[in-house]
Amino acid sequence: MTQAVVASSTIVGVEAIGVEVQVDVSAGLPAFTIVGLGDAAVLEARDRVRAAMRACGYDFPNARVTVNLAPAPVRKHGTGFDLPIALGVLAATGQVPRAATEAVAVGELALDGGVRPVPGLLAHAIAAQRAGRPLLIATEALPVVGAVPDVSARPLARLSGLRQGLPDETSTRAPCLRTAGAGPDLAEVHDQPAAKRALEIAAAGGLGVLFVGPPGAGKTMLARRLPGILPPLTAEEALQTAVVHSVAGLDVESVLAGERPFCAPHHTASTAGLVGGGSPPRPGEASLAHNGVLFLDEVPEFSPAALQALRQPLEDGFLTLVRAEGRVRYPARFALVAAMNPCPCGFLGDLQRPCTCPPALVDRYRARIGGPLMDRIDMTLRVDRIDPRCLLTGGADEPSATVRRRVAAARECTRAREGDRTATSGAALLRACALDATSRSAVERAARTHRLSGRGVTRLLRVARTIADLDGSDAVTIRHILEASCYRAIS
Amino acid sequence: MRFVLRRGEPGYPAHLELTPRPPRVLYGFGDPGALRPALAIIGSRKATPYGLDCAAVFARCAADAGVPVVSGAAMGCDLAAHRATLDAGGTTVAVLGCGADVDYPARARDVLATLREGRGAVVSEFPWGMPPARGHFPARNRIIAGLAYAVLVVEAALPSGTFSTADHALEAGRDVLAVPGSVFFHGSAGCNRLIRQGAAPISCIEDLLDSLAGCGLIETVRGAGRDASGPTPLSPASSDPVLCALLAQPTAPDALATALSMDASELLRAVALLEADGRIARYPDGRYGPCLPR
Numbered sequence: 001m002t003q004a005v006v007a008s009s010t011i012v013g014v015e016a017i018g019v020e021v022q023v024d025v026s027a028g029l030p031a032f033t034i035v036g037l038g039d040a041a042v043l044e045a046r047d048r049v050r051a052a053m054r055a056c057g058y059d060f061p062n063a064r065v066t067v068n069l070a071p072a073p074v075r076k077h078g079t080g081f082d083l084p085i086a087l088g089v090l091a092a093t094g095q096v097p098r099a100a101t102e103a104v105a106v107g108e109l110a111l112d113g114g115v116r117p118v119p120g121l122l123a124h125a126i127a128a129q130r131a132g133r134p135l136l137i138a139t140e141a142l143p144v145v146g147a148v149p150d151v152s153a154r155p156l157a158r159l160s161g162l163r164q165g166l167p168d169e170t171s172t173r174a175p176c177l178r179t180a181g182a183g184p185d186l187a188e189v190h191d192q193p194a195a196k197r198a199l200e201i202a203a204a205g206g207l208g209v210l211f212v213g214p215p216g217a218g219k220t221m222l223a224r225r226l227p228g229i230l231p232p233l234t235a236e237e238a239l240q241t242a243v244v245h246s247v248a249g250l251d252v253e254s255v256l257a258g259e260r261p262f263c264a265p266h267h268t269a270s271t272a273g274l275v276g277g278g279s280p281p282r283p284g285e286a287s288l289a290h291n292g293v294l295f296l297d298e299v300p301e302f303s304p305a306a307l308q309a310l311r312q313p314l315e316d317g318f319l320t321l322v323r324a325e326g327r328v329r330y331p332a333r334f335a336l337v338a339a340m341n342p343c344p345c346g347f348l349g350d351l352q353r354p355c356t357c358p359p360a361l362v363d364r365y366r367a368r369i370g371g372p373l374m375d376r377i378d379m380t381l382r383v384d385r386i387d388p389r390c391l392l393t394g395g396a397d398e399p400s401a402t403v404r405r406r407v408a409a410a411r412e413c414t415r416a417r418e419g420d421r422t423a424t425s426g427a428a429l430l431r432a433c434a435l436d437a438t439s440r441s442a443v444e445r446a447a448r449t450h451r452l453s454g455r456g457v458t459r460l461l462r463v464a465r466t467i468a469d470l471d472g473s474d475a476v477t478i479r480h481i482l483e484a485s486c487y488r489a490i491s
Numbered sequence: 492m493r494f495v496l497r498r499g500e501p502g503y504p505a506h507l508e509l510t511p512r513p514p515r516v517l518y519g520f521g522d523p524g525a526l527r528p529a530l531a532i533i534g535s536r537k538a539t540p541y542g543l544d545c546a547a548v549f550a551r552c553a554a555d556a557g558v559p560v561v562s563g564a565a566m567g568c569d570l571a572a573h574r575a576t577l578d579a580g581g582t583t584v585a586v587l588g589c590g591a592d593v594d595y596p597a598r599a600r601d602v603l604a605t606l607r608e609g610r611g612a613v614v615s616e617f618p619w620g621m622p623p624a625r626g627h628f629p630a631r632n633r634i635i636a637g638l639a640y641a642v643l644v645v646e647a648a649l650p651s652g653t654f655s656t657a658d659h660a661l662e663a664g665r666d667v668l669a670v671p672g673s674v675f676f677h678g679s680a681g682c683n684r685l686i687r688q689g690a691a692p693i694s695c696i697e698d699l700l701d702s703l704a705g706c707g708l709i710e711t712v713r714g715a716g717r718d719a720s721g722p723t724p725l726s727p728a729s730s731d732p733v734l735c736a737l738l739a740q741p742t743a744p745d746a747l748a749t750a751l752s753m754d755a756s757e758l759l760r761a762v763a764l765l766e767a768d769g770r771i772a773r774y775p776d777g778r779y780g781p782c783l784p785r
Contacts, residue, residue, distance in 0.1 A: 191745065191749045192745045192749075193745060193748045193749065193754070193755035193758075194743075194744040194745045194748055194755040194758070194759060195745055196755070197755035197756055197759070212776075212777050213743075213777070342775075342776045342777060343776075348775075348776045349741075349743075349774065349776025349777060349778050351675055351676055351677075352677070353677075354648060354677050354678065355537065359536065359537060359566055359567070360598075362775075380777075381744070381777070382743040382744070382745075382776070382777025382778060383743070383745055384743045384745055384746050386745075386746075386749070387749075442767075445767055446763075446767065449766070449767055449769075467756070479760055482759070482760040482763035482764055482767075483756050483759045483760050483763065485763045485766075485767075486744065486759040486762060486763050490773070490775065490776075490777050
């Protein structure tokens with residue numbers, strides 16, 4: 001009776017937790033069983049492992065093979081256990097050196113013995129690095145894993161490569177962070193100076209912004225350019241975001257290059273699609289937009305339940321899903337951009353086309369964006385279709401790089417004043433604004449004429465503080481308050 | 492208080508009797524004395540703030556001159572006219588396309604309740620409890636025109652239900668007045684067309700008072716409505732380009748910044764300042780434009 005133990009890991013949320021793959025080969029009727037709450041993909045490993053071993057010239061033992069995935073009560077998903085199971089069987093039957101089992105192995109096997117990458121490799125790499133063990137993965141996955149500092153990656157192209165023990169460590173080069181955004185440029189948006197200004201303020205202050213305008217006004221075009229005027233991701237942020245993308249099985253190259261993610265879920269998105277869920281739980285769009293931009297186009301058309309579910313990430317920057325199999329936590333700190341038509345037909349306030357909506361319908365349509373979301377929208381602005389003549393002539397519009405520099409300077413200004421904690425509470429914000437008598441009376445006047453609620457005044461101050469930062473001003477003055485009052489919610 | 496007026500019986504409004512097809516029976520609620528010769532103020536249900544403000548200004552003017560205001564209690568301009576008349580302490584009559592005891596539209600409930608209490612009257616040719624129906628409204632427009640000596644259209648698109656009221660007014664030999672609007676805006680095309688067809692353009696309070704005197708609703712122009720604290724629709728002259736542009740044409744900040752070649756933040760500051768002064772207001776659709784001074 002021989003046994004072997006191989007370390008592996010499984011994804012829970014966006015973290016990989018260690019799993020011990022215990023293999024027992026003993027006399028008895030030939031059988032191959034896997035226990036330890038694996039899903040269908042895990043159980044199918046039996047056929048892949050058997051075929052891959054034969055294809056690489058190994059013998060599959062004509063004995064009773066039992067595999068246990070410990071800790072047994074945790075549900076395990078996916079095809080990443082193919083490689084550790086094969087490695088365990090090989091080690092237990094003495095076909096590869098025992099030393100090969102010291103690595104954390106994660107990978108899917110092809111029937112010809114090829115090793116393929118699996119989703120969530122970045123999370124597995126972080127777990128292996130924390131455990132201080134080498135990581136045995138597919139050769140293809142090497143560039144991705146290189147983003148994790150100090151990980152000892154052992155690339156394996158085919159199962160046959162294990163005969164002499166673990167492959168040698170291959171130096172993984174961290175992908176260089178690009179400094180300039182590669183996304184669409186703000187210079188491609190002609191005119192619309194007020195909308196661009198609003199976007200700049202939103203980028204500088206991390207504020208939520210809502211564009212209201214008829215179809216074809218360029219709301220989506222504007223939103224897509226927000227990532228480009230935000231400062232590029234730092235290495236740490238890039239890794240955080242890339243892990244989420246990796247777990248979701250998406251390409252992580254652009255994120256690792258420092259590009260901020262831009263997620264624009266369709267308005268038919270389910271709650272699970274927006275905030276994560278399903279079985280096994282997968283991160284939703286809100287988490288994929290971590291450190292980037294979440295764009296909700298046609299926001300009144302989203303299901304109220306899905307919008308309501310955004311309350312926690314908007315407040316806390318992360319999401320906790322509680323399911324039968326346990327709690328998972330996804331990061332979700334994003335800049336929110338929303339867009340809507342002024343009315344269901346879209347042409348309310350349009351000069352050329354009459355609006356065909358009954359007035360009561362317009363009110364109902366507006367009321368569909370409920371409280372929690374509206375509370376997080378600090379700025380609202382009307383955008384209109386621009387004159388086609390401007391499109392054709394195309395003046396000199398500012399490129400994203402110029403705006404990005406101003407945004408970075410404003411953010412620096414904020415950091416110098418407040419440190420890493422931004423003033424969110426009313427009292428701290430009021431202190432940060434350093435209002436004098438004239439600006440105080442301007443705030444009072446704005447609150448009175450526009451009938452602002454307490455929350456409305458806080459939003460006004462927050463926007464005014466950001467405008468002052470863009471201005472390089474220590475105190476919020478009347479000019480900042482005046483401009484900020486133009487971005488208040490459209491009632 | 493309910494009342495029922497039949498043709499030929501005492502109390503039936505004499506000026507309504509003179510129209511081509513007066514209603515056989517008039518069911519009413521409120522004060523029957525309110526059914527004296529009036530000014531009708533009508534307009535689009537989907538009114539812009541411009542139309543609503545015009546309805547309010549001219550209704551207030553009529554109320555100050557002691558002329559009752561008759562309208563259809565529809566959303567938009569009609570309700571604005573009723574409300575402004577009540578606010579100015581005037582008498583107003585709502586003519587409905589359903590039974591006079593039915594609250595339709597629901598938004599007019601408060602106004603209708605005030606009128607039924609005796610601040611005016613709610614009348615209809617349809618029996619008690621009759622629900623509204625599409626075909627009822629042209630018939631209602633005939634009564635609105637019949638109760639008025641002059642019909643003022645404050646804002647109308649093309650085509651518009653207000654044209655039916657104007658046609659009934661012409662048939663009955665009553666005056667048609669119209670408030671001109673922007674030549675660029677489809678929502679004003681109806682009024683501008685009426686003016687081209689011969690309706691008297693009303694562009695200030697003096698114009699309205701002249702027309703009221705012309706059709707015999709008031710004795711003399713002098714003095715009437717002048718003592719009112721109500722503002723004249725014409726805003727004071729100004730050379731501020733932002734203010735002038737917005738008074739001429741409601742515009743979104745983007746389009747205005749482009750048109751005036753101004754920096755966005757500079758323009759927004761100018762707009763906010765004008766708004767704080769009450770010279771302009773932000774409309775529900777997000778544009779800025781003229782408003783009634785607060």
